[in-house]
Each structure stands twice: as C-alpha cells, then as structure tokens.
Amino acid sequence: MSIKLRLTIMNFFQFFVWGIWLISLGGYMGQVFGPVEGSSIGLSIGRTYGSMGWASLFMPALLGIIADKYFSAQKVLGISHIIAGIAIFFATKASNSTEMYWVIFATSCFYMPTIALNNSVSYAVLNKFSFDVQKTFTPIRVWGTVGFIIAMWVTDLTDWKSNTLQFVFASVSMIVTGLFCFTLPDVPAENKNSNQSLTSKFGLDSFVLFKQKKMAIFFVFAMLLGAALQITNMFGDTFIRDFGSNPEYKGTFGVEHSVFIISLSQISETLFILTIPFFLKRFGIKQVMIFSMIAWVLRFALFGIGNPGSGVIFLILSMIVYGMAFDFFNISGSLFVEKQTDSKIRSSAQGLFMLMTNGIGAIIGGELAGRTVSYFTIGNKIQWSNVWFSFAAYAFVIAIAFAILFKYKHDPKELENIEH
Missing domain, CATH: 1.20.1250.20 (MFS general substrate transporter like domains)
Incomplete structure (x- = not known):
C-alpha cells in the first residue's frame, strides 16, 4: 500500500x-x-x-x-x-x-x-x-x-x-x-522541545501577542465567533427532529433524515474551500472574515424561518451558507495569524487561535447556547424561532463591531502566492 x-x-x-x-x-x-x-x-x-x-x-x-x-x-x-x-x-x-x-x-x-x-x-x-x-x-x-x-x-x-x-x-x-x-511509518520522538520552558511547550508564549492592539482585538473576536461555531452542531439535529412532534411534519424526509440534511453543511464546506483564494485576493482578509460573520447571521436566521415541510428550502440554504460561515473565518483567520506573527512563535500563535475558537470559544458557546435554549423552553416545548433569531442577532452584532474595531488594510500583492 x-x-x-x-x-x-x-x-x-x-x-x-x-x-x-x-x-x-x-x-x-x-x-x-x-x-x-x-x-x-x-x-x-x-x-x-x-x-x-x-x-x-x-x-x-x-x-x-x-x-x-x-x-x-x-x-x-x-x-x-x-x-x-x-x-x-x-x-x-x-x-x-x-x-x-x-x-x-x-x-x-x-x-x-x-x-x-x-x-x-x-x-x-x-x-x-x-x-x-x-x-x-x-x-x-x-x-x-x-x-x-x-x-x-x-x-x-x-x-x-x-x-x-x-x-x-x-x-x-x-x-x-x-x-x-x-x-x-515511524515518526520518532526528537526531543525537539527539551530545552524549552513549560510556558513554550504549552504555547503560552504566544500570549505576548495580546500586547498588540490589533492582535488582541482579533483574538477576542475569534473567541466570540468561536462561540457560534458549534451551536448548530449542538442543536441542529435536535431542532429538526423536534418538528416530528407536529403532525404536519411527522414522517417528512427532513425529520426522518435530519443528520443527512445537516450533512449538506459539510458538503458546502468542501466546496467553499475552493473559493477562498479568489475571495482573499479580491477582497482581503478583513472583508472575507466579515463575509463569514454575515454568513453566520444567515445560517441562524434561515434556521429560524425554516421547517422540514414547505420551508425546507430555507434549511437547505442554511446548510449552503454554512460553508462560507465556517471556512472563511477559520482559514482567513489562520492566514492572518501566519502573516502577522514572528516565525519564532508562529506555531504557538496558531495554537492560540485554535484555543480561542475551539477551546474558550466552544466553552462560552456551549454555555451561551444552552442557556438560550433553556430560556426559550416552555414546559418541554422549545421556541426554536426565538432561539435561532437570538443567535442571528448575536452574530450580527459581532459583525458590526468587528467591521468598526478591527483595522486592517488589504494589500492584493500580499496574497498573490495563495495555493489553490
């Protein structure tokens, strides 16, 4: 083989x-x-x-x-x-x-x-x-x-x-x-970190980046958007399945195959990856990240008006925009970190980006999403439209704040060598 x-x-x-x-x-x-x-x-x-x-x-x-x-x-x-x-x-x-x-x-x-x-x-x-x-x-x-x-x-x-x-x-x-x-094939230990402090080994030396205003703002927004990344993973399946309690939707393809419907999000993700080089060169990192945030607004809002019956088109559109929402921030954000940090702490900086989005962001997102769903639950009935519109409002506020507070000038030449 x-x-x-x-x-x-x-x-x-x-x-x-x-x-x-x-x-x-x-x-x-x-x-x-x-x-x-x-x-x-x-x-x-x-x-x-x-x-x-x-x-x-x-x-x-x-x-x-x-x-x-x-x-x-x-x-x-x-x-x-x-x-x-x-x-x-x-x-x-x-x-x-x-x-x-x-x-x-x-x-x-x-x-x-x-x-x-x-x-x-x-x-x-x-x-x-x-x-x-x-x-x-x-x-x-x-x-x-x-x-x-x-x-x-x-x-x-x-x-x-x-x-x-x-x-x-x-x-x-x-x-x-x-x-x-x-x-x-064997990938032997190389003891390459033997002379580093525990701070360096755990990537904590990259926290020095918070001294730079631009980087501090970026990482804070990475955390805030990271809180949104897992929300539909948490509740997307629950939301669609819940329509089965309504005779109007019981037995529909969406209810019976909710996970299959959600898989369209991952298919969209693979396709949007191919468009990233074009968007980055044409619009720049900041604009692409704003596109991602607006896509999150649409992702949640379309869930809010969708259903597995006559509104199934809105669910499908939500799955399609997910590719832009997820990929555009993760990949452009990683590229921003790559270009803005010293090579000595570049790996640690990437680790910090992941920690802010998939670590702290995921923790905050889990708590925030859980409390939101609980707040809009009456008896055993979840008011899903209110839930999703609340998340859409959250993403919209983040997008507006990011556009105002994050200062970054696009230089088309900077991204000329992006690989497809």
Missing part, C-alpha cells in the same frame, strides 16, 4: 469516527433525557458539547509534548484513538445528562488531540518520503471531510442516531483507527 493511500485512509477515519456522533449527540440527548429533564436539557446539551472545549484547552499540548519527547507520534496517535474509543463506549451506559457529560469529556480528552497529531504525523511522513507537503497534503486531508460526511449518512440511514448503536459504532471505529495508526 502506497504512503499516500495509507495517509488518505488515516485522514478519512480521523474524521469518520467523529462524524458518527458529533452531530447526532444533541438530538439523542434531547430524545432520551429531554422528557425527564425538561427545560434544563438545553443547558445540559450545551455544557456537554462545551466539554470538548475544556479538553481542547490542555490535552492537545500535553499529548503533543509526549509525542515530541518520549514516544513515536504515530503510536501516541494510535493509543489516543483507542482510549477515546473505549471512553465513548460508556455513552451506551449513560442514564442522564451528567453521566453523558463526563463520557464526552473523557472521550474528547483523547480524541481532540488526535486532530493536531494526525496533521503532524501526516506532515512528518510526507517529508520523510520526500513529498511536497503543501501540494500533497490538501487532497489527502479533504478525504477527512468526506469521511465525516459518510459517517453522518451511515448513522442517519441506519437510524443509529436515535439509539446507543451510534456509540458502539464509534467505539469500534475509533479502536480500529487506533490500530491502523501503528501500521504507519
């Missing part, structure tokens, strides 16, 4: 195992725990998803240090997947939201670091066999998104999304993925 094929398989399963349960978890919790927990279920779902943010604060750096200093990276990657696979199995035993919270937290502690470790292993292996990393990795990585989409389809079409079989499937898939990691 060729090196590129092995890495393609690895990247495929890296995100396949996440797609099995990430989108359907909220809907499952609402269906199974909601009748008992009532209006508090929204807050419980938000906090459970927020546990991924807590795990992202420290575990990626910790396991990164272990891979750098003590064990081969592909072995750390494999062991992490196996432990995550064992942890997610206990979701089948969770009898309430509190138990589910701790299962997902434990799973995330070992799964979330594998995202960065997978990239590191892929880069190292490609370099080892003299491939052009920049040209070779992108078509390999796109199979990760394909894996995520296919996993969503499998979970939806088998209706495992409605029962604990989704967690059994995820557990087995994670363990198999972990075992496959041991077949990859």
Whole structure:
C-alpha cells in the first residue's frame, strides 16, 4: 500500500469516527433525557458539547509534548484513538445528562488531540518520503471531510442516531483507527522541545501577542465567533427532529433524515474551500472574515424561518451558507495569524487561535447556547424561532463591531502566492 493511500485512509477515519456522533449527540440527548429533564436539557446539551472545549484547552499540548519527547507520534496517535474509543463506549451506559457529560469529556480528552497529531504525523511522513507537503497534503486531508460526511449518512440511514448503536459504532471505529495508526511509518520522538520552558511547550508564549492592539482585538473576536461555531452542531439535529412532534411534519424526509440534511453543511464546506483564494485576493482578509460573520447571521436566521415541510428550502440554504460561515473565518483567520506573527512563535500563535475558537470559544458557546435554549423552553416545548433569531442577532452584532474595531488594510500583492 502506497504512503499516500495509507495517509488518505488515516485522514478519512480521523474524521469518520467523529462524524458518527458529533452531530447526532444533541438530538439523542434531547430524545432520551429531554422528557425527564425538561427545560434544563438545553443547558445540559450545551455544557456537554462545551466539554470538548475544556479538553481542547490542555490535552492537545500535553499529548503533543509526549509525542515530541518520549514516544513515536504515530503510536501516541494510535493509543489516543483507542482510549477515546473505549471512553465513548460508556455513552451506551449513560442514564442522564451528567453521566453523558463526563463520557464526552473523557472521550474528547483523547480524541481532540488526535486532530493536531494526525496533521503532524501526516506532515512528518510526507517529508520523510520526500513529498511536497503543501501540494500533497490538501487532497489527502479533504478525504477527512468526506469521511465525516459518510459517517453522518451511515448513522442517519441506519437510524443509529436515535439509539446507543451510534456509540458502539464509534467505539469500534475509533479502536480500529487506533490500530491502523501503528501500521504507519515511524515518526520518532526528537526531543525537539527539551530545552524549552513549560510556558513554550504549552504555547503560552504566544500570549505576548495580546500586547498588540490589533492582535488582541482579533483574538477576542475569534473567541466570540468561536462561540457560534458549534451551536448548530449542538442543536441542529435536535431542532429538526423536534418538528416530528407536529403532525404536519411527522414522517417528512427532513425529520426522518435530519443528520443527512445537516450533512449538506459539510458538503458546502468542501466546496467553499475552493473559493477562498479568489475571495482573499479580491477582497482581503478583513472583508472575507466579515463575509463569514454575515454568513453566520444567515445560517441562524434561515434556521429560524425554516421547517422540514414547505420551508425546507430555507434549511437547505442554511446548510449552503454554512460553508462560507465556517471556512472563511477559520482559514482567513489562520492566514492572518501566519502573516502577522514572528516565525519564532508562529506555531504557538496558531495554537492560540485554535484555543480561542475551539477551546474558550466552544466553552462560552456551549454555555451561551444552552442557556438560550433553556430560556426559550416552555414546559418541554422549545421556541426554536426565538432561539435561532437570538443567535442571528448575536452574530450580527459581532459583525458590526468587528467591521468598526478591527483595522486592517488589504494589500492584493500580499496574497498573490495563495495555493489553490
């Protein structure tokens, strides 16, 4: 088996195992725990998803240090997947939201670091066999998104999304993925961080960037927008499934295959990636990030007016704009960090960007979203339109504030060498 094929398989399963349960978890919790927990279920779902943010604060750096200093990276990657696979199995035993919270937290502690470790292993292996990393990795990585989409389809079409079989499937898939990691070429520990302080190892030296007004403003907005990134992952499936309680929508394709409908978001994501070079060159980083924020406004607003019946077109449009909402900020934001930071702390700065969006932002987003859903829950009935319009208003305020406060002048020549 060729090196590129092995890495393609690895990247495929890296995100396949996440797609099995990430989108359907909220809907499952609402269906199974909601009748008992009532209006508090929204807050419980938000906090459970927020546990991924807590795990992202420290575990990626910790396991990164272990891979750098003590064990081969592909072995750390494999062991992490196996432990995550064992942890997610206990979701089948969770009898309430509190138990589910701790299962997902434990799973995330070992799964979330594998995202960065997978990239590191892929880069190292490609370099080892003299491939052009920049040209070779992108078509390999796109199979990760394909894996995520296919996993969503499998979970939806088998209706495992409605029962604990989704967690059994995820557990087995994670363990198999972990075992496959041991077949990859060796990426030995190099002790490259042996002379660094703990502050440097955990990427904390990049916090010096907060002394720069422009960077401080950028990272604050990265955190605020990061709070929006996971909201539809948390409640999108729950929202669409909830229409099934209304006879008008019960049995419609959208209700029966809610995860399949949501998968259109990931398909849109893969397509919008291809448009980023054009938009960045034409409009610049700041404008592209504003486009992302406006797309988040539309994402939530279209959910607010959509339904699986006559309003299904609005749900589909919401899935389409998701690609712009997600990609335009993540990729242009990462590029901004790349161009604005010194090479000595560039990796740490990228880590800080991820920490602000997927760590602190995700924690805030989980709490904010959960409280919003709980606030608009009357009895066991969630007023979904109010929920989504509230999120749309939040994203709109962020967009206006960002446009006013973030100062950045576009230089078309600066982005001439962006690779497609």
